[in-house]
Amino acid sequence: MSDINCLIVGSPGPDEGLPWTAGGPGIRVQHSPSADAVCTILIREPVHAVVVSLAEDREERLQLIEVLAELYPDISIIAMLPRDTPDLAAAAVGHGAHGIVMLPLRADTLWDEIRQTVSRRRGTFERLRLRAMRPFLRLRDLLASGGASEVVLRRLAEAVQAELRADRASVICLEEETGQIAVASVTANGRDGADGGPGAYWKISPAQLAVMTGKAADNGGAGGHVLQMPLTTNGRTVGVLTVARDREEDLFSPSEREMLALLGTLGASPLINIDLITRLRQANDNLINALAHASELHEDSLRGHSERLAAYAVAIGRHLHVDHQMLEDLRIAAMSHDVGKIGVSDVILHKPGPLTPEEFEIVKGHTVMGAQILSAAQFPSNIVQWVLHHHERFDGRGYPAGLAEDQIPLGARILAVADAYEVMSTGRVYRRPLNWVPCVAELRTSRASQFDPTVVDAFLDALSRGEIDMRQPASGAAPESRTASETLQYVS
Incomplete structure (x- = not known):
């Protein structure tokens, strides 16, 4: 370097x-x-x-x-x-x-x-992956705008134009109360819109939109590419995203099409004129599921990882007698705990052998990136803390901050135990799954060093009462296996 x-x-x-x-x-x-x-x-x-x-x-x-x-x-x-x-x-x-x-x-x-x-x-961190994360960060502004259609449409159009490197981008949305169509339009060169500005906003009737659409279609033969995606949430379409590139050779790639589809889902929620609390709750649920799904795309064996981890974390929380709100927060944190791995190269995540010290440092960065994503999306601060610190160790030798014992938030200590059991008991690209016996033995061995003893005891109590499923989920088996101790190196 x-x-x-x-x-x-x-x-x-x-x-x-x-x-x-x-x-x-x-x-x-x-x-x-x-x-x-x-x-x-x-x-x-x-x-x-x-x-x-x-x-x-x-x-x-x-x-x-x-x-x-x-x-x-x-x-x-x-x-x-x-x-x-x-x-x-x-x-x-x-x-x-x-x-x-x-x-x-x-x-x-x-x-x-x-x-x-x-x-x-x-x-x-691959540039394309970093660029693909920006729409999640922009969701903070979309949700914080209070539902004002002009602000939301402008910001959504700006996000689409910037993230897809389009020459032009527009967002249209039907206002149910007035029957008018709101339009926000931005360009890369600063020329567009009803008033000639770089970020125009205006309202038109459906008939006027039909005339404009016809003119755009007539213009389309001159070259370039147009990509459109509905703004849809909960089966309800509230508008349309449109992006255009003027040069014939500037095709939209498959990943860019997927990004526009994601923006169409995330951008639709703030545009629906319903009760603010209901809208934000639904948007957060959609985002949680999207983040969990995105973090599991790297590997087939990770499918269902977040759901299993959430079930384990909630079971531990019940045995620690935490309140209902913390149980819900544990579920959310577990579903989104590994979203930061979207920023880690597939080459490293799929490596069948041991990681080098340099590669492990890269993997360790996923906790910070995950916390950044959740904070930007306005997740509660306690959930952000748990995701940030879920790889701390009870003895202070974890990361990213080297916290120890009660310095580590309780939610993070719970996630650490639940994650360790899930990783050991589920197959990964680098090893076959272990049955519950060596997994439990390793958790007991690591009490007071890697894990909070109270949390381990709560997990074992839930396991003994049948509240945690000891059956191994189906997964792709690797050609060779690691012991529980070797596996725990990847969650320590």
Whole structure:
């Protein structure tokens, strides 16, 4: 890896003694005492990573992280925060941080985190997969707009045009109360719409739309490509997405067609004029199922993984006597816990042999990416925290923050045990499934080291009472198997 230019914003506090100016092997460091000077430095010279201390000025620094993530997508952002602050860790990830380190820390720990985070973002996450995740992030704005048709239509048109690199994009939606059709249109070159602006919005009658559609069809013979997708949710179509490319050779790929279909589903929910709470609940349920399905597309043996994990987590929660709301939150967190793996290369996820240290570092990044996705989609903060920390270990040797014991949110400790059992008992590309006996033995062995003993006991109690299915789900068997201990390396 070439040298990394790193900008450190703020200070970890007076007691840590971190040598700011020295840098590390292959890392050149600059220091900005405040957020104000950051943009000036970024304009003046290339920066590969920005480390933002949240030991002070937290709100200002969180806003800085959000701005950097939006304006400088190629820069790796690492949040540095005091220990025992899981809420702050989740907030940092939600604002766009790609990595986190906990204070106090050694200088070499920080340099290692910088190298690993930059490496992950430079070459391993496939560009197409990253681009495909942006519609999920834009869902936050669509749902937060309060159902105003103009805002929703404009933002949806902008998202479609940007994500599909279209020359033109439009969204039309029927307003049931007035019988009029609302239209939002955007272009890449800034020329389009009723008023000539780059992002026009207007309303027309169905008859006027028919005339416009006829003209567009007559124009279509000149070349280019048009792709349309209905805005549909719950079997109800509320509008149409249209994208166009002017050049004959610019075909829409199959993945781009799938992306437009996804946008059509996600974008439809905010346009339906029903009770806000009902609409948001349905949209969240659809999103949860979509995220769970997306995270399982890599491998046939993962089908049903999220549903099984949700059942295990809820069973554990019942034996720990958590309230009904936490049981529902556990179900949601379990269904979406591995969505961040969408950003990990299939080559790594399908590798039949042991992962290299570099590959394992890449896989570890899925917790941060998953938390970013859920935070952007406005999932509750506790669910974001559980997904972020579900690979922490009870002894403090897990990731991403190295939390230990009660520092780890209870929901994350529950997910860790449920996930471990599911991974061991279900076949994967790298091994055959194990029956419940060695799985239970390994959970008992790992009490108080990898797992919370209380949570393990609750799981075993649920298992003994028949509340957890001990039958192995059908899955593709690998040519060779690993022991339970070897398998647990992939969930530790």
